[in-house]
């Protein structure tokens with residue numbers, strides 16, 4: 001569990017499929033930045049720089 005000290009506000013990002021904590025969803029490594037939180041030196045637009053996105057689990 002390594003959280004960024006300044007990232008206490010949980011907000012959705014363009015790459016999120018659901019809000020954090022939504023049943024049936026979970027955090028995944030952002031496929032766009034591969035968890036680095038950056039794309040070409042700038043904050044990843046999909047995960048907002050968190051390196052993670054919230055996606056549905058299982059579903060179909």
Ligand SMILES: [Zn+2]
Pocket residue numbers: 030031032033034035037038044045046047048049050051052
């Ligand atoms: Zn990302």
